[in-house]
Amino acid sequence: MRERGGLIDGLHYRLGRSVLIGVPLAILVIWTTIPIVWAVLASFKDPLEIYESNTLLPANPSLDAYKTVLSMRGFDQWLFNSVFVTVVATIVPLAISILAAYGFSRYAFRFRHILLLLYLVPRIIPRVSLIVPLNNLMSDLGLVNTYWVLFITYTASAIPLATWILVGFFGSIPKEIEESATIDGANMWNRLRRVILPIAWPGVVTAGVLCIREAWNEFAFVLALINETDMRTLPYQLYMLKDSMGVQDYAVYNAFTILTVLPLLIVYLLLERRVVDSIVSGAVK
Amino acid sequence: MSASFVEFHDLRKSFGAVEVLHGIELAVQQHAFVVLVGPSGCGKSTLLRMIAGLESITSGFISIGGRVVNRIPAKDRGIAMVFQSYALYPHMTVRENLAFSLEMAKIKKDVMKARIERAAGILHLEPLLERFPAQLSGGQRQRVAMGRALVREPELFLFDEPLSNLDAKLRVEMRVEIKALHQRLESTTIYVTHDQVEAMTMADLVVVMNDGRIEQSGPPLDLYDNPATMFVAGFLGSPAMNLIKGTVATDGSAPVLDVGDGLQLPLPAGIREKPGAEIVYGLRPEHVSIGPPGSGLPATITLVEAAGWETHLYADMGQHVARIVSAERLNVAHGDHVSLVPDVSCAHLFDATTGARLSID
Ligand SMILES: Nc1ncnc2c1ncn2[C@@H]1O[C@H](COP(=O)(O)OP(=O)(O)O)[C@@H](O)[C@H]1O
Numbered sequence: 001m002r003e004r005g006g007l008i009d010g011l012h013y014r015l016g017r018s019v020l021i022g023v024p025l026a027i028l029v030i031w032t033t034i035p036i037v038w039a040v041l042a043s044f045k046d047p048l049e050i051y052e053s054n055t056l057l058p059a060n061p062s063l064d065a066y067k068t069v070l071s072m073r074g075f076d077q078w079l080f081n082s083v084f085v086t087v088v089a090t091i092v093p094l095a096i097s098i099l100a101a102y103g104f105s106r107y108a109f110r111f112r113h114i115l116l117l118l119y120l121v122p123r124i125i126p127r128v129s130l131i132v133p134l135n136n137l138m139s140d141l142g143l144v145n146t147y148w149v150l151f152i153t154y155t156a157s158a159i160p161l162a163t164w165i166l167v168g169f170f171g172s173i174p175k176e177i178e179e180s181a182t183i184d185g186a187n188m189w190n191r192l193r194r195v196i197l198p199i200a201w202p203g204v205v206t207a208g209v210l211c212i213r214e215a216w217n218e219f220a221f222v223l224a225l226i227n228e229t230d231m232r233t234l235p236y237q238l239y240m241l242k243d244s245m246g247v248q249d250y251a252v253y254n255a256f257t258i259l260t261v262l263p264l265l266i267v268y269l270l271l272e273r274r275v276v277d278s279i280v281s282g283a284v285k
Numbered sequence: 286m287s288a289s290f291v292e293f294h295d296l297r298k299s300f301g302a303v304e305v306l307h308g309i310e311l312a313v314q315q316h317a318f319v320v321l322v323g324p325s326g327c328g329k330s331t332l333l334r335m336i337a338g339l340e341s342i343t344s345g346f347i348s349i350g351g352r353v354v355n356r357i358p359a360k361d362r363g364i365a366m367v368f369q370s371y372a373l374y375p376h377m378t379v380r381e382n383l384a385f386s387l388e389m390a391k392i393k394k395d396v397m398k399a400r401i402e403r404a405a406g407i408l409h410l411e412p413l414l415e416r417f418p419a420q421l422s423g424g425q426r427q428r429v430a431m432g433r434a435l436v437r438e439p440e441l442f443l444f445d446e447p448l449s450n451l452d453a454k455l456r457v458e459m460r461v462e463i464k465a466l467h468q469r470l471e472s473t474t475i476y477v478t479h480d481q482v483e484a485m486t487m488a489d490l491v492v493v494m495n496d497g498r499i500e501q502s503g504p505p506l507d508l509y510d511n512p513a514t515m516f517v518a519g520f521l522g523s524p525a526m527n528l529i530k531g532t533v534a535t536d537g538s539a540p541v542l543d544v545g546d547g548l549q550l551p552l553p554a555g556i557r558e559k560p561g562a563e564i565v566y567g568l569r570p571e572h573v574s575i576g577p578p579g580s581g582l583p584a585t586i587t588l589v590e591a592a593g594w595e596t597h598l599y600a601d602m603g604q605h606v607a608r609i610v611s612a613e614r615l616n617v618a619h620g621d622h623v624s625l626v627p628d629v630s631c632a633h634l635f636d637a638t639t640g641a642r643l644s645i646d
Pocket residue numbers: 300305323324325326327328329330331332
């Protein structure tokens with residue numbers, strides 16, 4: 001009897017637990033994916049269908065909207081701009097942040113904590129409030145409408161984020177592991193490259209993904225500091241679509257949105273795999 | 286310089302304004318197994334880390350193999366260190382862990398392979414070479430940590446409490462193994478522990494530390510039989526030595542120690558202290574026996590530990606607790622009234638204020 005009771009209790013428990021976890025999870029998933037699903041479906045519709053019918057599924061699914069987007073004059077250039085700026089604004093801040101975080105997590109220098117807090121200032125100040133002074137500064141330097149202005153502003157805003165993440169990861173690596181490496185004859189560069197970075201790899205990837213996301217999605221700075229059509233990034237152009245089209249072609253609009261989001265999604269999926277793998281393989285104790 | 290392999294001279298270490306090592310002087314012979322032992326926080330690890338080159342030297346010097354190493358980086362000191370936490374590289378296989386120092390030293394591939402195989406052979410690591418540290422048991426990780434030290438072929442092995450993360454049985458096994466390895470390699474070893482049993486069983490030379498100073502150093506049995514201070518007397522040996530404070534008095538012509546409650550312990554005839562002096566009387570538990578009723582000091586048994594090979598007794602004697610070890614299986618039980626007979630010839634006497642050993646004529 002008791003065994004059966006136990007079994008049934010166990011079932012109840014497991015059922016209760018899956019409901020408790022499953023239902024909120026389902027709501028969350030639906031909540032976050034509905035807009036994307038809606039956008040995907042809308043991108044397959046005829047231009048006027050969105051105004052005419054209320055059905056979710058397209059009546060005559062077609063790729064016309066995508067063809068329109070891809071054949072837009074300048075699309076290649078905008079895509080290139082986005083990719084180029086994102087690559088630079090990920091690699092440079094990561095490299096700087098790795099060195100900074102190593103210093104912060106390993107050396108007990110004076111004002112360490114104050115400095116680490118000051119590091120956050122650029123992220124605490126609202127981005128919009130920086131636009132006017134930045135614009136003045138950058139036009140004085142003659143950098144408006146160049147890649148430099150995006151490299152500089154994106155790198156500057158990514159460094160604090162990446163550094164803070166990496167300080168946490170580096171700091172959690174036991175000091176003795178690095179001391180072992182020191183005795184084993186590794187200099188600082190080798191300790192960083194062969195010991196610290198591989199162990200903190202999930203942290204590096206996390207920081208990298210966030211840098212990519214920030215640069216790829218950035219809107220305020222590019223809007224303020226770029227005004228040549230050829231220098232636009234995808235989010236900027238997405239915003240400009242609204243003005244440039246007389247009657248709003250929602251299918252094209254949504255196709256553009258999907259094409260803007262897609263690369264980021266792919267990066268997420270690829271890198272998340274790496275992070276999960278490295279954790280699962282027991283690389284980090 | 287002299288023939289000793291490792292030397293410390295007036296070695297001091299401060300962290301900020303706090304001095305934690307106060308002028309260490311020690312000479313270690315080549316091939317010796319030296320154990321630094323002392324309570325937690327006494328500065329053992331700091332001393333070891335200074336030898337390794339992981340901690341700077343505030344003043345004084347350390348020499349290894351006749352060479353002052355104060356300014357020599359860790360990797361060039363000819364040492365290898367095994368950490369308490371093992372500090373294995375978690376992202377590398379056992380083989381890669383062993384290979385790392387050799388790669389850093391740019392050792393040729395075939396030499397490297399031979400050295401790894403030799404270390405793996407000695408420590409029975411062959412079946413584990415392709416595993417990651419997370420896939421090993423505590424004892425196996427311990428072995429890998431030793432393997433990593435071994436491949437460097439150091440002149441001096443440093444161990445910092447290497448066994449404290451292992452269970453009791455494995456600890457005893459590894460103790461034997463480390464000692465056997467030391468004898469086989471004819472290396473010099475400095476081993477840190479807070480466990481006096483490890484110190485007594487493994488060391489050629491025990492160095493007892495307390496509060497940043499060396500209390501006494503010497504062969505284990507010398508320290509056991511002739512502790513220079515009350516601290517050493519109480520630290521080495523388990524169960525610990527009986528240390529009873531009292532006042533020197535005389536009973537007729539014989540000197541005795543008045544320990545309160547009307548109890549008097551006989552003192553050795555050669556004692557130099559005058560009546561009225563405060564001293565501490567030390568007697569190892571194995572030098573107390575249970576005599577016929579009325580033959581000694583009255584006491585009440587409070588605890589009996591029958592370990593098998595010997596029996597540990599704890600007894601209340603006035604306000605003092607007496608520890609007794611007997612090689613026999615005694616027929617006593619909790620609450621029994623017994624008569625304790627100290628072996629006066631084995632007594633150790635210490636100054637009650639300084640803790641220094643008092644000599645007896
Ligand atoms: N990095 C450090 N900074 C400040 N104090 C330290 C540091 N390392 C050790 N100490 C202090 O030095 C003393 C000795 O420590 P340690 O050598 O670790 O002792 P043990 O290994 O004998 O337990 C302790 O009081 C400890 O608090």
